[in-house]
Amino acid sequence: xxxxxIVLAHGTTTHLTDVATTAGAVVTVGACAVYVMAANRLxxxxxxxxxxxxASFVAGTVLLVVALVxxxxxxxxxxxxxxxxxxxxxxxxxxxSAPMTLFLRSVRPSTGRRAMxxxxxxxxxxxxxxxxxxxxxxxxxxxxxxTPLFTLSETQPTVHALVHLHFFVxxxxxxxxxxxxxxxxxxxxxxxxxxxxxxxxxxxxVVAQLIHAGLFxxxxxxxxxxxxxxxxxxxxxxxxxxxxxxxxLQTWRVRQMxxxxxxTRPGxTRPGxTRPATGRDEVSRPxxxxxxxxxxxxxxxxxxxxxxxx
Amino acid sequence: xxxxxxxxxxxxxxxxxxxxxGVGLGGFVDGIVLHQILQWHHMLTSTGQDRLGLASYPAxxxxxxxxxxxxxxxxxxxxxxxxxxxxxxxxxRLSRPDAAARxxxxxxxxxxxxxxxxxxxxFNLVEGIIDHHILGIHHVRSGERxxxxxxxxLVLGALLVIGGWLLQRSATPxxxxxxxxxxxxxx
Numbered sequence: 001x002x003x004x005x006i007v008l009a010h011g012t013t014t015h016l017t018d019v020a021t022t023a024g025a026v027v028t029v030g031a032c033a034v035y036v037m038a039a040n041r042l043x044x045x046x047x048x049x050x051x052x053x054x055a056s057f058v059a060g061t062v063l064l065v066v067a068l069v070x071x072x073x074x075x076x077x078x079x080x081x082x083x084x085x086x087x088x089x090x091x092x093x094x095x096x097s098a099p100m101t102l103f104l105r106s107v108r109p110s111t112g113r114r115a116m117x118x119x120x121x122x123x124x125x126x127x128x129x130x131x132x133x134x135x136x137x138x139x140x141x142x143x144x145x146x147t148p149l150f151t152l153s154e155t156q157p158t159v160h161a162l163v164h165l166h167f168f169v170x171x172x173x174x175x176x177x178x179x180x181x182x183x184x185x186x187x188x189x190x191x192x193x194x195x196x197x198x199x200x201x202x203x204x205x206v207v208a209q210l211i212h213a214g215l216f217x218x219x220x221x222x223x224x225x226x227x228x229x230x231x232x233x234x235x236x237x238x239x240x241x242x243x244x245x246x247x248x249l250q251t252w253r254v255r256q257m258x259x260x261x262x263x264t265r266p267g268x269t270r271p272g273x274t275r276p277a278t279g280r281d282e283v284s285r286p287x288x289x290x291x292x293x294x295x296x297x298x299x300x301x302x303x304x305x306x307x308x309x310x
Numbered sequence: 311x312x313x314x315x316x317x318x319x320x321x322x323x324x325x326x327x328x329x330x331x332g333v334g335l336g337g338f339v340d341g342i343v344l345h346q347i348l349q350w351h352h353m354l355t356s357t358g359q360d361r362l363g364l365a366s367y368p369a370x371x372x373x374x375x376x377x378x379x380x381x382x383x384x385x386x387x388x389x390x391x392x393x394x395x396x397x398x399x400x401x402x403r404l405s406r407p408d409a410a411a412r413x414x415x416x417x418x419x420x421x422x423x424x425x426x427x428x429x430x431x432x433f434n435l436v437e438g439i440i441d442h443h444i445l446g447i448h449h450v451r452s453g454e455r456x457x458x459x460x461x462x463x464l465v466l467g468a469l470l471v472i473g474g475w476l477l478q479r480s481a482t483p484x485x486x487x488x489x490x491x492x493x494x495x496x497x
Contacts, residue, residue, distance in 0.1 A: 190401045194394045201390055209383065235346045238338060238386075245397060249417045252401065 020161050024068045032061040035099065038106045049105075053097045053181065060093030064168075076221045076229040084233065087137070087167035088240035091175040096247055098181035120185050130188055130196050133177055136170040138203035145207060146216050174200070179247035190252050197248075201241050208234035321421040321481050323403050328422050331396025332429015332474070337389030339430070340437070344450065345382055351448040353381035353441075356456075360446040396429075424478025427470050434467025 035057045042049040067085035100119075104112040118124060126132065144150055144163060153160040177184060178193050188196065211217055212230025219226065344350050349369075354377055358366025367374040404416060416422055442449050442460040450459035 191398055194398050198390065198394050205383075205386060209379070213379075231346060235342045238342060242335070242338065242393065245393060246417065248397070249400070 018070075020157065021068055021070050024161075025065055028061055028064045028068065032058060035097070035102065038102050042102070042105060049102070053102075056093045057097035057099065060090045060097065063090040063093065076219065076225040077232055080229040080232045081236075083167055084236050084240065086164055087171035088175075088237065088244075091168065091171035092179070092240065092244055092247060094172060095175035095180040095182070096251070100182035125186055128173055128177065128184070129186070130177060130192070133170065133174045134196060134200060134203075136166070137174045138200055138207070140166055140170055141204070141207045145211060146218060148218055150219050175244060175247075179244055179251050181251050190248070193248065194245075197241065197245060201238075204237045204241070205234060208237060321424075321478050323406075324400070324416075324419070324421045324478075325425050325428075327396050327400035327403055328425020328478075329396075329429035329432065330392055330399060331422075332426035332431075333433045334389045334392030334394075334396055334429075335426060336430030336433035336470075337385065337392060337437075340433070341382070341386060341389055345385075350451045352378035353385055354378050354447055356446060356448045356452055362445055362447070364447065420481040421478045424474045424476070424481065427474025427477060429474075431467040431470030431472075431474060434463055434470065438464045438467060 036054060039049045039054045039057075063085045067082045067090065100115075104115065107115075144153075149159070149163070153163045176182060177187060178197055187193075208230050210230075211219075211233060212227050214223055214226045217226065221229075345352055352369050354364070354367040354374075355369050357364040358368070367377040369375050369378050400416070400422070438450075438460060441447055442463065449456040450463045
């Protein structure tokens with residue numbers, strides 16, 4: 001990554017922004033250390049933990065830290081690159097790393113149950129409703145670039161930090177809803193998710209074009225910078241969205257699995273299982289939830305038909 | 311024998327979703343690399359010398375740029391619709407009771423990526439023949455050598471179709487896959 005996006009320091013760097021940046025970086029790196037340690041512990045278990053997931057979390061952390069490095073540059077394109085990393089790329093990698101699943105498998109069952117109650121609670125469900133998430137991600141862009149909020153965030157470090165927190169949290173929840181490896185209580189069907197993704201893409205592209213053209217935006221920047229920033233948002237946004245759509249391919253059976261969670265407790269390794277659940281086998285293979293059992297009816301039918309032909 | 315027959319069916323069943331997805335992704339390669347990054351052309355950059363007799367919309371004037379951006383936007387919409395439609399078709403194929411491919415393993419399926427490459431090649435061939443040769447509304451790279459660039463674009467398309475076709479044909483079961491029926495044939 002050659003660009004050094006700005007997070008808290010557009011223009012002047014104050015003591016407060018230094019503290020906020022350092023705190024953000026420490027929290028991020030700390031979370032990564034906890035994840036790697038927990039994943040390492042699970043690798044000794046028969047079910048293991050996919051290295052891909054760990055790699056995905058580390059990649060997400062690196063992108064976040066890059067986005068959090070303050071830069072003295074005042075260029076709008078640097079700012080845009082930071083937002084792309086913060087709101088799209090880092091969340092995608094983190095959502096694919098299944099942090100919630102790792103948490104549930106690492107803590108005591110009672111703690112896990114309490115956490116799940118929280119995830120399934122009314123307010124959490126409202127907050128993670130697809131329409132709310134869609135308005136949060138796309139609406140957040142509209143509010144930031146088309147109202148005085150952008151100018152305000154340039155002068156107020158606290159506002160700026162909150163804007164970035166919003167970018168990251170809404171981006172993470174959106175990626176999790178569309179393609180996350182963690183189960184979601186109310187995840188919409190695949191066709192519905194494709195429509196939601198389509199609407200988000202449309203919103204993102206329109207905002208990028210308007211910034212490119214300098215229409216309706218309230219950003220104090222030369223036209224050339226607006227054009228470059230809009231361009232960057234347009235095609236790097238496309239690439240992130242393509243990756244998100246393809247990530248969906250990788251995780252799109254998890255929903256059906258969620259209902260079968262009861263049979264997947266650790267230690268429930270049946271000896272007669274057709275697939276040996278060795279830790280070594282785990283390494284090259286994506287998420288265990290799907291491969292340990294001949295899972296879906298589709299696969300079971302395939303197994304049966306394959307057995308019948310021999 | 312039955313195993314091979316099953317695999318052939320699977321590979322064919324991924325043809326339509328793979329091709330539609332490939333057309334969309336191929337469109338993105340064109341849109342992102344040629345339109346956005348290299349800026350070699352936009353949708354209407356050779357209008358004025360086209361075969362439809364359109365007015366000239368060069369990317370060097372504000373009005374021309376506006377029209378190009380508008381038509382690039384239509385192109386962008388088309389490529390996204392192709393990607394999303396391809397994914398929807400793929401999901402439907404994989405949800406069918408007789409689907410032999412594991413839904414979550416499809417991302418590493420040779421059959422799918424073979425058909426995606428075919429779709430990308432088809433995009434180049436169709437877009438190239440219609441926009442560059444028949445209508446002449448833009449060329450890959452305008453200038454003295456534009457015909458060479460346009461032909462190169464078609465050759466790339468043909469190579470992608472052939473390569474993709476061979477790749478999806480190679481999606482046969484490996485000996486190891488026979489031993490564990492649970493994993494199913496490599497598709």
